[in-house]
Amino acid sequence: xxxxxxxxxxxxxxxxxxxxxxxxxxxxxxxxxxxxxxxxxxxxxxxxxxxxxxxxxxxxxxxxxxxxxxxxxxxxxxxxxxxxxxxxxxxxxxxxxxxxxxxxxxxxxxxxxxxxxxxxxxxxxxxxxxxxxxxxxxxxxxxxxxxxxxxxxxxxxxxxxxxxxxxxxxxxxxxxxxxxxxxxxxxxxxxxxxxxxxxxxxxxxxxxxxxxxxxxxxxxxxxxxxxxxxxxxxxx
Amino acid sequence: xxxxxxxxxxxxxxxxxxxxxxxxxxxxxxxxxxxxxxxxxxxxxxxxxxxxxxxxxxxxxxxxxxxxxxxxxxxxxxxxxxxxxxxxxxxxxxxxxxxxxxxxxxxxxxxxxxxxxxxxxxxxxxxxxxxxxxxxxxxxxxxxxxxxxxxxxxxxxxxxxxxxxxxxxxxxxxxxxxxxxxxxxxxxxxxxxxxxxxxxxxxxxxxxxxxxxxxxxxxxxxxxxxxxxxxxxxxxxxxxxxxxxxxxxxxxxxxxxxxxxxxxxxxxxx
Amino acid sequence: xxxxxxxxxxxxxxxxxxxxxxxxxxxxxxxxxxxxxxxxxxxxxxxxxxxxxxxxxxxxxxxxxxxxxxxxxxxxxxxxxxxxxxxxxxxxxxxxxxxxxxxxxxxxxxxxxxxxxxxxxxxxxxxxxxxxxxxxxxxxxxxxxxxxxxxxxxxxxxxxxxxxxxxxxxxxxxxxxxxxxxxxxxxxxxxxxxxxxxxxxxxxxxxxxxxxxxxxxxxxxxxxxxxxxxxxxxxxxxxxxxxxxxxxxxxxxxxxxxx
Numbered sequence: 001x002x003x004x005x006x007x008x009x010x011x012x013x014x015x016x017x018x019x020x021x022x023x024x025x026x027x028x029x030x031x032x033x034x035x036x037x038x039x040x041x042x043x044x045x046x047x048x049x050x051x052x053x054x055x056x057x058x059x060x061x062x063x064x065x066x067x068x069x070x071x072x073x074x075x076x077x078x079x080x081x082x083x084x085x086x087x088x089x090x091x092x093x094x095x096x097x098x099x100x101x102x103x104x105x106x107x108x109x110x111x112x113x114x115x116x117x118x119x120x121x122x123x124x125x126x127x128x129x130x131x132x133x134x135x136x137x138x139x140x141x142x143x144x145x146x147x148x149x150x151x152x153x154x155x156x157x158x159x160x161x162x163x164x165x166x167x168x169x170x171x172x173x174x175x176x177x178x179x180x181x182x183x184x185x186x187x188x189x190x191x192x193x194x195x196x197x198x199x200x201x202x203x204x205x206x207x208x209x210x211x212x213x214x215x216x217x218x219x220x221x222x223x224x225x226x227x228x229x230x231x232x233x234x235x236x
Numbered sequence: 237x238x239x240x241x242x243x244x245x246x247x248x249x250x251x252x253x254x255x256x257x258x259x260x261x262x263x264x265x266x267x268x269x270x271x272x273x274x275x276x277x278x279x280x281x282x283x284x285x286x287x288x289x290x291x292x293x294x295x296x297x298x299x300x301x302x303x304x305x306x307x308x309x310x311x312x313x314x315x316x317x318x319x320x321x322x323x324x325x326x327x328x329x330x331x332x333x334x335x336x337x338x339x340x341x342x343x344x345x346x347x348x349x350x351x352x353x354x355x356x357x358x359x360x361x362x363x364x365x366x367x368x369x370x371x372x373x374x375x376x377x378x379x380x381x382x383x384x385x386x387x388x389x390x391x392x393x394x395x396x397x398x399x400x401x402x403x404x405x406x407x408x409x410x411x412x413x414x415x416x417x418x419x420x421x422x423x424x425x426x427x428x429x430x431x432x433x434x435x436x437x438x439x440x441x442x443x444x445x446x447x448x449x450x451x452x453x454x455x456x457x458x459x460x461x462x463x464x465x466x467x468x469x470x471x472x473x474x475x476x477x478x479x480x481x482x483x484x485x486x487x488x489x490x491x492x493x494x495x496x497x498x499x500x501x502x503x504x505x506x
Numbered sequence: 507x508x509x510x511x512x513x514x515x516x517x518x519x520x521x522x523x524x525x526x527x528x529x530x531x532x533x534x535x536x537x538x539x540x541x542x543x544x545x546x547x548x549x550x551x552x553x554x555x556x557x558x559x560x561x562x563x564x565x566x567x568x569x570x571x572x573x574x575x576x577x578x579x580x581x582x583x584x585x586x587x588x589x590x591x592x593x594x595x596x597x598x599x600x601x602x603x604x605x606x607x608x609x610x611x612x613x614x615x616x617x618x619x620x621x622x623x624x625x626x627x628x629x630x631x632x633x634x635x636x637x638x639x640x641x642x643x644x645x646x647x648x649x650x651x652x653x654x655x656x657x658x659x660x661x662x663x664x665x666x667x668x669x670x671x672x673x674x675x676x677x678x679x680x681x682x683x684x685x686x687x688x689x690x691x692x693x694x695x696x697x698x699x700x701x702x703x704x705x706x707x708x709x710x711x712x713x714x715x716x717x718x719x720x721x722x723x724x725x726x727x728x729x730x731x732x733x734x735x736x737x738x739x740x741x742x743x744x745x746x747x748x749x750x751x752x753x754x755x756x757x758x759x760x761x762x763x764x765x
Contacts, residue, residue, distance in 0.1 A: 012743050013621075013658055014666030014703040027663065029623070036703070038623065038663040040747055055747050057661035058549065058568070086568035086630045127628055154661070211747075338612040341605045353713045456710065466721050469696070469712035472612075474619040476706035479729060483722055490718065 004034075007044050011037040011052060018050045025051030041154075055211065059085045059153035059183040061131040065122045068143065068181035069133075071114050079112055081120070084150070084183045087130045091120060095134035117143035119179065119187070146177075146189030147196050151207035153184035158210040159203065166206070166216070173223035174199040198226035249451040256439045262447060263292075268488060270443045275392070275500055277400040285401020285422070289393040292445060293383035295327075298393040299376050300401040302422070304413065307363070307370040315362025315370045319348035321377035321390065328382035344377060346470045347391045350428040350459035351375070353467035357398065361423035365411045371403070373422065384446035387457045387470075391430035395501060399424055427501050428467060429493035432457040433485050435477060440485055442492060456482070458489035462497070466490075519676040519688055526688070528557075532681040533727065535671070535734060540652070540742035542659050550660020552742075554652040557685055558642035561649055563656040567632035576631075581624035583631040586615035588649055590638040610646050617650050617670070617699040617709035623663040632662060643686035644672050650699045650709060651735050658743060667739050670699035670709060671731030673724040675716060680723045682731050694720070698728035702736040705729065 001020030005011060015037045017028060024030040027039040028050055037043060041052040061067070061083065069083035071091075078092035093108065112118060119140050120133040135141045151159060159180055160167050171178050176190030176199045186203055190196040202219055209215050252262060259267055271292030280286040285300035307314060321344035323331040336344070351357065362371040375398065377390045402419040434444035434452040444452060453475030459468035466486060471477065477485075520526050530536070536557030545551035548564035571577040588610040592601050603611075614636065622632070634656065636649040647670035654668040674684040676692035689695050694714025700707055707729070716724065 010744055010747055012667065012740055013664040014701070016703075029665065031665075036665070038665065039661055040658055040743060054661055056550070056659060086570070086627055088570060336605075338608050341608045342612055345605060345609050349713050353715060461715070465715045465717055466712065467715050469710055470613075471707065471710035472616060474616050474708075476620050476701065476704075476708045477710065478706060479725060482707060482710060482725060483718075486718055486721055 003045060003050070005043050008042050010040070010055075011043045012040055013038055015043075017043050017052070018045070021048065022050045023048050025049040027052035027054055027057075054154045056152065057154045059083070061085050061087070061089070061122045061125045061183070063122050063125060065182040066119070066179075067122060067133070067183040068117060068119050068148070068179070068185040068187055069183070071112050071116045071118060073114060074108055079108070079118075081118060081133060083120075083131065083133075084153070084185055085131065087125075089120075089122070089131040089133050091118065091133040091135065095123065095132070095136055098136070112142055117148065117187075119143055119181070143187060146187050147200055149186045149188060149200050149203040149207075151184050151186060151203060153182070155207050155210045156180060156182060156184065158215075159186065159206055161216075166219070169216075169219065169223070170199055170202055173220075174202070174226070178203075194226075198223065201226070248447060252448060252451040253437055256436055256441070259439070261441065263445065265443075267439060268442045268492065270388075270492070270496070271445065273392070273496075273500070275396055277396050283397075283401075284403055285397040285399075287393045287396035287400065289389045289396065291385060291389040291392075291443065293381060294385060294389050294446075295379075295381040296386065296389040296393045297378045297380055298390065298397040299378065300397045300422075301374040301376070302401070302403050303372050303374065304364065304369055305372040306368065311359075312367040313363045313370075314359040315357070316372040317348070317352060317357055317359065317375070318372060319344045319351065319375040319377065319394070321347070321379070323379050323382070323386075327379045331379075331382070342470070342472065343379075343386055343390060346387055346457055346459075346468065347375070347377060347394055347430070349468040349470075350391055350430050351394065351398070354426045354428040354459070354461040354465075356395070356424055356426045356428055356461075358423040358425045364406070364408050364413050368411065369413070373398075382446065384449050385432050385443050387432045388430050388443060391428065391459070392496065392500065395427055395429070398422055399427065399501065426461050426463075427497065428459050428461050429496045429501070430457055430459045430468070431489035431492045431496075433488060435475060435481060440481065440488065442488065456485050458486055460490050460493035464490050464494070517691075519691055520679055520681065526676075526681065528685060530683075532679060535683045535731060536685065538735070538738055540655065540738060542655055542742055542746040548656070548660070550656045550658070550662070552652045552655035552659055554648050554655075556644065556648040556651075557683075558640060559638070559645055559648045560640040561645060561652050562637045562639060563649065563652040564635045564637075565632065565653075565656045565660040565662065566635075567660070568627040568630035568662070569632075571629070571631035577629045580628050582622075582627040582629075584615060584619050584622060584624060584634075585631060586611050586618065586634045586636070586653070588614050588636045588638075588646065590641060590645070594638045594641045610649075613709055613711065614646060614650055614653065618653060618657070618668050620706075620708050621665040621668055621701050622657070623665070626663055632657075641686070643684050643689045644697070646670070646709075647672050647697050647699065647735075651739065655739055655742065659746075666701040666703045667736060668699055668708060669702055669732040669736040669739060670697065671728050671735050672697035673728035673731065675714060675720055675724065680720055680727060682727050694724070696721075696724045696728055698725065698732060700729055700732045700736075702733060 018035045035050045039054045041054040067083045069081040073080035081089045083089045123134045124132040174195045179187040188199045274290040277287045283299040284302045288297045321340045323340045325331045404415040405420045435454045455473045457470045539555040541553040544553045550565040650670040675694040694716045696712040699709030
């Protein structure tokens with residue numbers, strides 16, 4: 001039983017990670033007694049589980065995820081929402097309204113219409129049907145204002161940072177509210193458009209430069225420059 | 237993998253696998269055996285040549301039409317070979333009407349490759365006026381009943397049709413063709429046989445039936461000419477082979493091609 | 507493909523001392539250059555220059571299948587489109603898909619599908635688009651090689667990368683990686699694709715005339731060529747996704763792996 005790569009090394013699909021009594025964790029598979037990577041990412045091990053943290057991936061919904069999506073269609077019993085996943089999601093009227101709802105298309109669209117942004121939670125998802133959403137919890141519902149930034153969903157942990165360090169830095173320095181959807185969609189809302197723009201720029205930088213050395217410093221610099229009247233901020 | 241109607245039924249696939257472990261097949265054939273082959277030529281009077289091949293229950297008809305046309309610019313003194321295949325809807329519940337899809341195109345191109353690369357037709361003898369007028373040989377493959385292994389049936393029918401095809405003897409006078417009364421054969425200088433093998437589990441089987449095709453991981457078609465040279469190969473389906481599998485398949489193809497050639501094309505050799 | 511014997515029969519494709527028209531030896535690959543993530547909108551993309559070939563690959567998916575009725579209940583619908591730009595060849599090529607492009611799209615799909623974990627995403631589709639911007643022989647092999655990189659860039663779970671390379675016969679000699687002129691005037695062409703981890707062959711075609719011995723030599727040579735391409739694929743991916751160990755350590759401590 002042995003690990004064939006060092007922890008946190010970059011691995012590619014087909015690379016051998018471990019041999020023997022290991023379990024194939026996330027983004028790996030086992031064949032002929034060996035565990036192999038199935039995605040580009042950083043290999044790691046936790047107990048007997050060998051897994052790969054994906055560097056490049058797409059969003060697969062998990063029950064409980066907070067997501068920000070946009071409404072693409074109205075159906076008889078609910079809305080069809082694009083949550084930036086391989087599957088479109090459904091927000092049924094029973095998960096939107098408390099009272100029993102008599103669905104008439106006008107009433108539905110007056111609440112949420114095609115093109116609207118909605119903050120929701122994933123309540124169900126399995127192999128046989130599309131993800132189901134709810135907006136019944138507090139803080140969920142139609143997004144009224146703010147700006148949207150899309151990042152690769154694998155970069156979300158970097159956006160949040162070690163124990164929330166990165167996101168706290170961003171919200172503090174830009175004085176904005178930042179809501180991070182697990183599906184790679186982030187909502188930024190601030191008092192002034194300039195502060196929103198700065199936060200958006202910072203988030204875009206994280207998306208493009210996550211995992212490169214010195215990112216935190218460059219973000220700090222960007223945020224400092226942004227609060228001074230300058231026309232351009234230089235990126236590395 | 238295959239068309240929606242051919243969705244494999246897992247019980248059938250299991251059975252096929254179990255039998256193979258004992259080197260047996262569903263219809264009792266040996267691993268390297270072809271199904272019964274019946275051939276008929278000269279059926280379509282209006283065509284220059286024609287052949288109908290039954291390979292088990294698979295039926296393919298090939299018609300040859302020879303017409304005149306212009307040569308390709310990079311081969312001004314050579315006739316033209318063109319192969320087309322149609323999977324007509326009456327041949328299988330999974331065939332639809334419409335222009336040839338990828339399956340029909342692949343079939344035509346693989347048969348074409350065998351004939352072309354072996355230079356079975358001496359295209360230089362099909363030149364009428366260099367640079368201006370040549371004979372175009374149309375090989376049209378018409379699948380009538382699909383029960384597996386369309387490649388081999390089509391290739392055999394094409395070769396039979398070509399070798400029994402007749403054209404009016406011609407000579408060129410002042411850039412014009414003058415046809416004589418008597419009929420002559422097409423100028424053939426080689427023959428090609430295509431042998432298809434399927435890999436199921438770790439066994440190679442020759443001439444997969446439709447039922448076997450649904451259990452197949454990968455399939456390979458190898459074309460062999462009169463001199464035992466390999467002139468075309470096509471791996472199809474979404475499975476994989478080892479290098480050893482491939483080389484073994486080549487040896488099998490050479491052996492089976494010799495068998496088929498003696499049986500079906502022996503009488504048509506020059 | 508027209509094996510043209512009319513032109514310059516006297517002109518040799520490989521000289522006495524084993525030098526080919528472009529100066530290569532019999533076992534030399536043409537120079538290869540790879541870029542990953544070239545396109546903005548695609549979920550994954552890659553670009554390859556292989557000799558004079560210039561090929562771009564883009565991946566979209568997994569995503570909803572349109573038309574819906576094509577979706578498969580138990581796995582993703584994997585589709586490949588190999589297409590040549592009208593200006594990619596010496597004579598302008600009609601933009602409508604030719605029979606050759608349709609066949610190549612199919613064999614390329616068949617060569618890559620074996621490594622994709624298609625059953626992980628039922629009822630979705632994954633589309634690979636291969637665009638040949640300039641062609642100089644061996645485009646299907648270059649197309650497979652670059653498509654595999656685009657799929658990795660898109661984060662599609664796969665058992666392995668897929669690498670492809672052709673060998674052939676010119677002037678009675680088995681050589682690696684035919685250029686267009688060598689394919690046109692040569693005696694045989696044998697493109698191969700492998701899953702490098704297992705060395706299993708997922709694409710194999712051949713046209714020309716070869717004896718068994720020549721076939722064996724060409725097959726082994728092509729497989730070896732594939733392995734060299736694989737090394738280049740790995741290098742390109744590692745360079746693109748080069749990670750700062752310190753930053754990485756910080757994050758992965760935060761992560762909880764979900765099994």
